[in-house]
Amino acid sequence: MRSFNFAAEAEKVNPLIPHTAELVVGAIAFTLLFLVLRKAVVPMFEKAFTARTEAIEGGIERAEKAQLEAQRALIQYNEQLSSAQGEASKLREEARIQGATILEELRTKAQEEAARITATAHASIEAERQQAITSLRNEVGALAVELASKIVGEALDDQARQSRIVERFIEDLEKSK
Amino acid sequence: MRALANLHAAGAGFVPPSTNDFNLPPISDSVAWLTKPVLLVFLSVIVVSTFFVLSSRKAAVVPSRLQFAGESVYAFVRNDLARDVIGHDFMRFVPYLFTLFTFVLTNNIFGIVPLLQFPAMSHVGFPYVLAIFSFLVFHYVGIRKQGLGKYLKEIAFMPGVPLPVYILLTPIELATFFIVRPLTLSLRLFANMFAGHLLLLVFIMGGDYMMHDSHLIMKLFSPFSFAFGIALTFFEFMVQCLQAYIFTLLTALYIAGALADEH
Numbered sequence: 543m544r545s546f547n548f549a550a551e552a553e554k555v556n557p558l559i560p561h562t563a564e565l566v567v568g569a570i571a572f573t574l575l576f577l578v579l580r581k582a583v584v585p586m587f588e589k590a591f592t593a594r595t596e597a598i599e600g601g602i603e604r605a606e607k608a609q610l611e612a613q614r615a616l617i618q619y620n621e622q623l624s625s626a627q628g629e630a631s632k633l634r635e636e637a638r639i640q641g642a643t644i645l646e647e648l649r650t651k652a653q654e655e656a657a658r659i660t661a662t663a664h665a666s667i668e669a670e671r672q673q674a675i676t677s678l679r680n681e682v683g684a685l686a687v688e689l690a691s692k693i694v695g696e697a698l699d700d701q702a703r704q705s706r707i708v709e710r711f712i713e714d715l716e717k718s719k
Numbered sequence: 720m721r722a723l724a725n726l727h728a729a730g731a732g733f734v735p736p737s738t739n740d741f742n743l744p745p746i747s748d749s750v751a752w753l754t755k756p757v758l759l760v761f762l763s764v765i766v767v768s769t770f771f772v773l774s775s776r777k778a779a780v781v782p783s784r785l786q787f788a789g790e791s792v793y794a795f796v797r798n799d800l801a802r803d804v805i806g807h808d809f810m811r812f813v814p815y816l817f818t819l820f821t822f823v824l825t826n827n828i829f830g831i832v833p834l835l836q837f838p839a840m841s842h843v844g845f846p847y848v849l850a851i852f853s854f855l856v857f858h859y860v861g862i863r864k865q866g867l868g869k870y871l872k873e874i875a876f877m878p879g880v881p882l883p884v885y886i887l888l889t890p891i892e893l894a895t896f897f898i899v900r901p902l903t904l905s906l907r908l909f910a911n912m913f914a915g916h917l918l919l920l921v922f923i924m925g926g927d928y929m930m931h932d933s934h935l936i937m938k939l940f941s942p943f944s945f946a947f948g949i950a951l952t953f954f955e956f957m958v959q960c961l962q963a964y965i966f967t968l969l970t971a972l973y974i975a976g977a978l979a980d981e982h
Contacts (some may be wrong), residue, residue, distance in 0.1 A: 557738045557843060558906075563752030564844025571760045572848060578768040580814035588810075593780045606920060705825055706820035714779045 685715070733928050736920035741841055741913070756839040763839070765827040771821070796820045796967065804971040805978065814972055815856060819849065820967040823908065827959035830916055831952050838959070841912040843905070850905035853970040858896075861977030870977075904969055911962045915955045922948035 691709055693704075743755045774789025791792030796817045801809040823840065839845050860872045874896050875889050926944030929937040958978055 555739060555742050557741060557909075560844030560847050561752075561842070562844075563754075564842050565848055567752070567757045567760055568845040568848035569852075571764045572818065572822055572852065575764045575767055576814065576818040578764075579771060579818050580820070581772040582768075583775045583789075583793070584814045584817060586778040587790055587797075590775070590778040590780065590782065590786070590790065591794075593778070596782050693894065 733925065736851070736917055736924055737808065740920060741916070743837070755837055756842045759829050759835060759837060759839045760826060761844060762821060762835075763829065767825050792821065793817060800964075800967055800971050805975045808978070812856075812860075812971070815852075816967050816971055819841045819853070819970060820963055823849065823966050824960065824963035827912060827963055828956070830912060830959060831919075831955055838912040838916055840908050840962075841916050846905035846909040849908070849966065850901040852934045853904060853966075854901040855972065857970070857977045860974055865977055900969075900973060904966060908962050908966050911958055915951075915958055916938040918951055919948055919955060922951060 692711070693707060744954045745751050746758065771789050771793070774785045775793075777783065777786060779786060795981065797809075797813050800820070801813045801816050805812055809894045817831050826839040826845070830841070857871075864870070865873065874892055876885060877888060877892060880888060922944050926948060929941035929944055932938060932941075
């Protein structure tokens with residue numbers, strides 16, 4: 543009751559008519575707040591927003607760069623790997639060809655050697671045969687002469703003696719051999 | 720009925736709160752203009768500037784709790800109101816809209832803050848001032864953008880309308896831009912705060928009155944009145960936030976309209 547006695551006694555006031563003091567105070571207070579917020583608050587918040595955006599964008603950019611680098615490295619490695627594989631297969635192929643060549647050469651050489659050895663052997667056998675023939679011929683001549691002289695030197699009166707002489711001769715031959 | 724009859728008989732009937740309850744006496748008799756709403760408005764300036772200066776002072780990339788709180792309000796006005804409504808070149812208006820929103824919101828909420836409990840915006844002088852500022856801002860922006868002649872011509876003679884329609888349209892458009900907009904802007908805020916405070920007064924004072932009544936039934940029902948008063952306080956909180964938002968949103972819309980080439 544206490545508080546509204548004052549009101550009840552006061553004259554009826556139209557609430558749509560402003561007090562001059564309130565208009566002035568409102569304008570001053572609002573302007574004051576506006577100046578403070580514009581000067582001190584808005585720039586600081588904007589600064590924080592900008593810094594944050596930059597931090598986030600920087601992070602994304604860094605991540606993108608790293609990813610790009612990783613991709614590039616991957617491509618490079620793959621290239622290196624495939625080139626290495628190619629090289630290895632080329633080397634293998636070369637080695638195979640080389641091995642085959644070497645084998646072929648060796649085989650040819652061995653055949654040649656064999657042929658050469660055979661030829662030499664043939665030649666030496668022939669030479670020895672020739673030599674044997676020659677020496678045999680000489681020996682046979684000499685023997686024949688010797689035998690003849692022996693036969694002639696002894697008295698060839700009977701058959702038995704003749705055959706003894708021949709046998710002795712052959713024995714001598716065998717002994718001397 | 721009997722209780723009411725008794726009341727009348729006793730001659731101590733309940734005096735409902737009226738518009739006069741909003742005319743608070745000066746705090747000191749020597750300074751006639753220093754009333755509670757005036758004091759509250761100054762207090763709101765101190766509270767708002769202190770809070771935002773403190774919360775924005777560090778401007779850290781990783782915000783503290785305080786900075787986050789201040790930033791959320793700022794980001795709401797900056798992005799959801801200024802940027803989304805005005806679009807291109809919105810940063811010029813962010814300080815004004817930010818001040819408008821925080822100033823109105825704080826003064827509105829003072830209406831339900833214990834001990835303060837008075838919405839300064841229920842004194843029509845303050846909404847008038849804010850509406851005048853918004854009025855000046857959006858007209859100034861439009862004139863700066865398009866030139867005085869073209870701006871007025873665009874308002875009065877909306878392009879693409881058949882000639883006879885102007886007889887009807889021109890007065891309506893002029894009235895809209897120069898009378899209706901500032902008036903509705905201020906009166907909407909004023910009326911909401913005024914009515915809301917009046918509602919709270921009715922239920923709280925009514926509960927108080929019933930509690931002190933000699934009749935037991937009145938005493939029994941008094942808590943319901945208080946409870947309803949409390950429920951309405953929550954409702955009031957919603958209205959207070961909403962009105963601050965609407966005032967700022969409409970100002971942003973008017974600015975956007977003035978900036979647009981075609982209305």
